[in-house]
Amino acid sequence: MGELPLQGSGQEDPAVTLRPCVRVSGEAGPQLIHWRINLRDVESERARVVERWPMLGRQLREALVNDAEHELAAQVDALQVYEMCPCQDDFCQSFYTAPPPNGAFGAGHRNVALKPAWSGLLILDVVDEMIMFVEVLYRSPLD
Ligand SMILES: [Zn+2]
Numbered sequence: 001m002g003e004l005p006l007q008g009s010g011q012e013d014p015a016v017t018l019r020p021c022v023r024v025s026g027e028a029g030p031q032l033i034h035w036r037i038n039l040r041d042v043e044s045e046r047a048r049v050v051e052r053w054p055m056l057g058r059q060l061r062e063a064l065v066n067d068a069e070h071e072l073a074a075q076v077d078a079l080q081v082y083e084m085c086p087c088q089d090d091f092c093q094s095f096y097t098a099p100p101p102n103g104a105f106g107a108g109h110r111n112v113a114l115k116p117a118w119s120g121l122l123i124l125d126v127v128d129e130m131i132m133f134v135e136v137l138y139r140s141p142l143d
Contacts, residue, residue: 046080046081046082047080047081048077048078048079048080048081049076049079049080049081049097049134050076050077050079052081052142053142053143054143055142055143056136056139056142056143057076057077057079059116059117059118059122060076060079060114060122060134061073061076061077062117063114063115063116063117063122064076064112064114066114066115067112067114067115069112069114071129072112072124072126072129072131075130075131076131079097079131079134080097081095081096081097082095082096082097082098082099082100083095083096083099083100084096085133085135091120091137091138092135092136092137093136093137093139093141093142094133094134094135094136094137095133095134095136096132096133097131097132097133097134098130098131098132098133100133101127101132105125105127105132105133106127108127108128109125109126109127110125110126111123111124111125111126112124112126116136116139118138118139118140119138120136120137120138120139121135121136121137121138122134122135122136122137123135123137
């Protein structure tokens with residue numbers, strides 16, 4: 001009694017499945033647990049980008065260097081995954097690297113549109129020359 005059906009088991013499409021980035025605590029198991037919710041569970045850990053997703057960290061640094069954004073490139077090593085983008089679009093794996101603003105980013109904000117190593121988008125929100133948000137669109141699961 002009280003058993004939940006195993007939704008989606010055995011029919012994952014690897015092209016669209018977002019695998020959990022972090023371990024899932026408890027008995028819920030891995031099925032259909034949204035990666036964003038998993039991240040919220042461990043928000044306090046605030047992993048560095050280069051530790052959680054070494055490939056993405058490398059790609060981000062290279063894209064910044066290629067764009068002559070050397071000061072921003074120097075920030076990549078210390079960037080933390082503060083919070084995932086809440087939009088729930090399945091092509092979006094964007095994340096905050098600092099506390100989200102209350103509303104718009106405001107004065108001192110600029111967008112830095114980079115040429116990513118994948119066929120999607122990589123756009124940074126920078127405020128006073130600090131990376132606040134990393135917009136990652138149309139990329140395979142973060143690695
Ligand atoms: Zn989003």
